[in-house]
Amino acid sequence: MLTMRFMHRIGYAVLLGIVLCGAVAEADEYAAKRRAMIDELRRETRWVSSEIGKSELDVRVLEAMAKVPRHEFVSQDLRSIAYANRPLPIGYGQTISQPFIVALMTDLLRVGPDDTVLEIGTGSGYQAAVLAELARQVYSIEIVPELTKIATERLKRLGYTKVETKTGDGYYGWPEHAPFDGIIVTAAPTQIPPPLVQQLKPGGRMIIPVGGQFLPQYLVLVEKSEQGRISTRQILPVQFVPLTGAH
Template identity: 50%
Template structure:
């Protein structure tokens, strides 16, 4: 594991994450250990631990560290959980989840981004994380049910196939709303009932797919 940027990584956790109220010790430890700079383009590595998202190519981004931490804490991942991520990006969120869960499946719509995610995950030895290039709004029914599902792109509503693939007692975290602004919502399945609570406003790139935004919806 890379020892570069260790001081910057620890400061990121203390100043940007713990100081803002994230307290789950497993989440803090995972983010303290994982070299975030290996998940951004080489020319941006010096900015990898800043308090902001960064572009990773093809119009996609790696989320602000604080938002990664918040979403992970809200997901309440246990060590025996199986997790589904919608939107692999560079693989950073999936790698964090891989440190907390038994198994992670991550779906990426763009094949070139899926390749990047696999390469980055291999660098950090995340062998329990699997990246699939596919339409994330459909989930992975062949591998369901999942104890936790996370959507890392803004969606007008949660795709029904993802609710269908959520285990009883499972949690789903998603940014739900319009193209420019969403609210981070936590859903929990209790038998046939889905209960939800809102965390606050966020801004993500759009979730594109059969049950998300269509490409034509994004044309100004």
């Protein structure tokens, strides 16, 4: 006759098996969605190849996008569509950018393994996580304190130790850690902030959406030569939330 203790052990083992099977199924589901997202990124890159000047994104960028669990950066009710190629709300009037824009901006930055990158607009923390897969160090500024707290805790929980965050007005950058090899701005100012240009290292790149909230916005690539000369190039029309702050 089975003892009550043994029956309890069987019940626990069955329950554990169900939980583990569910976790594996969920992991497989998200892995499949990430693969589908990467396929979509490749297709969209080819569609806009004449505008961005290339038909393929850097394989390192695609690998980073395939690795970061985007579903962890949205609310539970949005996880089923976390890998759709569209922006999603994250609260406080902010959004997580669509995967293609994240991938394109990251690609244009040309992040190297020894680079230090500044991000303006932490938001959910997703872009910072993608950058952390590629860079030596990422500094990220968010103007909404609640989002800073949420993103900081999330990045820590997911093991992204190379990201340092703070609450502040991103217009003024983070001079204590300048100069930066790359700067990425995920909210649109009406003009390129001079402090960010100053904090860009010679030979560095900045990718930033520029334009008014109700006016055309363009993704702009800013390059600083080794001699300190600045050049800019419009890439694509985009739509970002405005860069807010005391400036």
